[in-house]
Amino acid sequence: MSFHRRRVLAALGLAGLLSMGALPAAAQGFPSKPVRLIVPAGAGAAPDVVARLVADKLGSLWGQTLIVDNKPGAGGIPGMSALARSPNDGYTLGFVPAAMAIVTPLVYRNPQFSTDADLVPVATVATSPLLLVTASSTGIKSLADLSRHARAHPGQVNFAAPQPNSLPTLAGQMVSKLGQMDLFTVPYPAPPAAVTAALSGDAALTADGLPGLLPHIRSGKLRALAVTSSQRLPGFETIPTVAETYPGFEAIGWFSLFAPVGTPAAVIEQVNRDVAKVMQLPDLVARLADMGIYPRTGNVVAAREFYQGQRDTMKRFVTELGLQPQ
Template sequence: MAQTWPSKPVRLIVPFPAGAAPDVIARLVADRLGTAWGQAVFVDNRPGAGGIPGMAALVRSPADGYTLGFVPAAVVTLTPELYKNPQFNLDTDLVPVAAIGTSPMMIVVNQSSDIKTLADLVKAAKAQPGKVNFAAAQTNSVPHLTGEMLGRATGTSIFTVPYSGSAAASTALLANEVAFTVDGLPALTQYVKAGKFRALAVTSHDRLPGFENVPAAGETVKGFESLGWFSIYAPTGTPVSVIEQVNRDINKVIQAPDLVARLADLGVYPKPGTPKALGAFVQEQRSVWKKAVADLGLQPQ
């Protein structure tokens, strides 16, 4: 089958609306794969409800290699914990194919703030329990829970202010209505580069290319790391030969220099590897976020 696949267009289900950052990333990869395969790879947007409509469509699809799913971190780590009926079981319904890349976050304050470092932020939060306001870009999102986890990791009590999205949270920080926010790089770098926000830390294990002067949070809060990420999954039963081919081809396209540069603009850093490595990484991440949800006392809705 690997010799004849693909003999027709491939569908890539994306559980986000067209134009959203994950959709942009998915389309970049889909275009490259389409060129490599000589077949169109068309994006099927299925947004809503923690990614459930998209994941439900993926698990119902034939396991013939012609339907793949673009799966972000929150959908497989948070949705099963925060929704009573997620309509998919990652362990039985889907198989890992390839990682696209990781998407670290950034912790920022207003440039006019007296808080100059992450250590300063921790010190301020300890000195004023419950008084240091944190803008959560979207309730129960990866950036929101990263901020909450930071509070727990540092033994501080921060006051979370929920907003409808990244733009609203950034506007609040620009107006000094909150002390800090945590969000993905694309939402914040324009303000950092314009001198409106001060970057205190990135949430990756190491400092990031292009942000070498911004410390990793773990340099101040030992062991702290929080990542978003994007991956490709397929319905269980998809031929191993197809999974292996898709994996090889994705590993190749995400390491092309021009795509590496474009992904970096979107705050995504390629993570080539095997399907087995992706599966192990995701299981580890699920444990991390399951503990975070439990620690924060969040209940499924």
């Protein structure tokens, strides 16, 4: 029997336990030893920073250490494949960003893991909306303005893409398609370089999370055209959503906990409940808000449904943009 087939059968067994409400004794006394938390990103990157903040609170609640194990590189493949092949006893979890869970499997020809077959969502932790921005000097004040400008200069207006096939890149390309803008995508190795291109006027549009953009917005050098969440953000109500111009649009970053398929249902339920507890702590909520990250929790069923909805959205983006696995 193949590795993936065993994983799929284990997933079906877990679903059955959840549907029957069965909570075996596996969670009793959990955790009784340190828990390994795989983060498929480098130390100091946003996923690592958030993972450590959450791990600290969970460790205090559990009275155990959460050992953050950074495994960066190649779209998160080293970390995700390591998580998929870890023991499914509950003592190895993954703190997984949206890009690694749903974009990497779509754009890599051989990602070496399947989020659907090898992993199970444990808890949605938080969301991180993106901003679409332009230099204030462009005079562009809205997505409608950008569309008119781009159509008046076909093929001459650049979109500074922060890393190929990243979530911000897919979001910007999808907005270009919806607005019939025909923006020319210029790839950059990392978000700061793309932001610099927008500031200098080399690109009329870029996209990134709030932390990297807010200083430039507050200084007046960049103008936020839209936020990619389905609703306007608390504290930034003057920034419209993309969906107000292109109905139904949403493309958000997020962080979720995943576990290897076959992890005991009772452990998954407990971790889910405990994550919900720590994500209500005022000091953690405030610290994340400073980073443009907003808690989003729910039960195990909600976590699975959230993941499936986000996966389906990215599949649609990749299909409509005509991207092929590389």
